[in-house]
Amino acid sequence: MKARATTGARFAVSSGVSLLSRGLWGLVAVGGLLWVAYIAVFYGGRALLGDWWAWNAILRNLHREGEVAANLGIGVHLAAGALITLIGPLQLLPSIRAAAPAIHRALGRIYVFAALAAGIGGSLFILLRGTLGGAPMSLGFGLYGALVTGAAILTLRYARRRDLQRHRRWAIRLFALGVGSLLYRVEYSLWALFTGMAGHDDETWRGGIDLVMDFFFYVPTLAVAELYLRLPPTDARPPWLRGGLVVALALGGLLGAVGLALATIAWWWPPVEAVLFAPS
Numbered sequence: 001m002k003a004r005a006t007t008g009a010r011f012a013v014s015s016g017v018s019l020l021s022r023g024l025w026g027l028v029a030v031g032g033l034l035w036v037a038y039i040a041v042f043y044g045g046r047a048l049l050g051d052w053w054a055w056n057a058i059l060r061n062l063h064r065e066g067e068v069a070a071n072l073g074i075g076v077h078l079a080a081g082a083l084i085t086l087i088g089p090l091q092l093l094p095s096i097r098a099a100a101p102a103i104h105r106a107l108g109r110i111y112v113f114a115a116l117a118a119g120i121g122g123s124l125f126i127l128l129r130g131t132l133g134g135a136p137m138s139l140g141f142g143l144y145g146a147l148v149t150g151a152a153i154l155t156l157r158y159a160r161r162r163d164l165q166r167h168r169r170w171a172i173r174l175f176a177l178g179v180g181s182l183l184y185r186v187e188y189s190l191w192a193l194f195t196g197m198a199g200h201d202d203e204t205w206r207g208g209i210d211l212v213m214d215f216f217f218y219v220p221t222l223a224v225a226e227l228y229l230r231l232p233p234t235d236a237r238p239p240w241l242r243g244g245l246v247v248a249l250a251l252g253g254l255l256g257a258v259g260l261a262l263a264t265i266a267w268w269w270p271p272v273e274a275v276l277f278a279p280s
């Protein structure tokens with residue numbers, strides 16, 4: 001009787017973990033679509049209208065007349081970043097890998113080259129123009145660019161060598177890095193909700209929280225990816241770990257959903273609305 005109860009509870013927790021993981025996947029996919037819609041309509045729309053100056057509405061240093069290489073660098077990084085954000089969640093789907101490996105490989109190549117383009121384009125911008133937050137932000141974003149570029153190269157190398165174990169590990173690290181740019185805005189939105197943006201300096205981007213965020217948008221996701229890669233197989237997980245996973249996934253999902261809603265309402269919709277409904 002007791003053994004059946006334990007098996008039942010174990011099953012309930014395991015299916016809870018898989019349900020929550022699917023939920024989190026869905027949240028990242030929807031979040032990515034909203035983020036890419038913002039990039040496409042605001043940055044893409046303004047570019048199509050030839051209104052490059054409007055790129056400075058969110059971050060005042062994104063476009064400077066005559067500085068072609070830096071302008072091109074950030075432009076390429078935006079387009080490539082949007083591709084990474086859209087393709088990333090699809091590459092994680094076992095169903096696509098099993099049913100259509102050719103599609104997984106084709107999307108994988110686009111994903112890896114987009115990661116290289118975002119990393120190199122963003123780094124070129126940092127080297128030629130520097131970031132709004134000065135040296136600390138340039139260091140944080142520069143390291144981010146180097147990690148994205150390195151993980152992309154290793155993901156492709158091990159796929160080519162048919163070393164699928166290592167390919168999978170680097171692909172998971174690349175995905176964790178890829179969602180970093182989305183999390184940057186989601187985390188700032190949650191910080192605004194809970195603290196009213198305490199420690200943020202809108203002029204210098206060198207307030208206490210800004211210095212933390214220069215690295216915090218990708219270091220914890222990499223740490224989560226490393227933890228995930230070291231998780232024991234499902235049936236070898238002790239009860240405390242199963243329970244902990246349910247709590248972590250549920251909390252992550254809840255905070256993620258709230259942060260995403262806030263980032264969409266406060267950060268992404270207004271510039272999109274201005275492009276879509278601007279008086280002609």
Ligand code: HEM
Nearest residue numbers: 058059081082084118119122123131132141145148178181
């Ligand atoms: C992974 C996908 C990425 C996406 C979707 C993305 C998207 C964006 C967007 C939309 C902005 C403009 C700010 C805003 O409107 O909120 C931005 C700014 C920026 N991104 Fe990325 N990015 C990505 C990856 C990277 C990488 C890998 C680097 C590193 C080299 C990077 C470096 C920068 C820099 C330097 C800025 C400008 C900061 C400033 O104004 O000083 N991004 N990014």
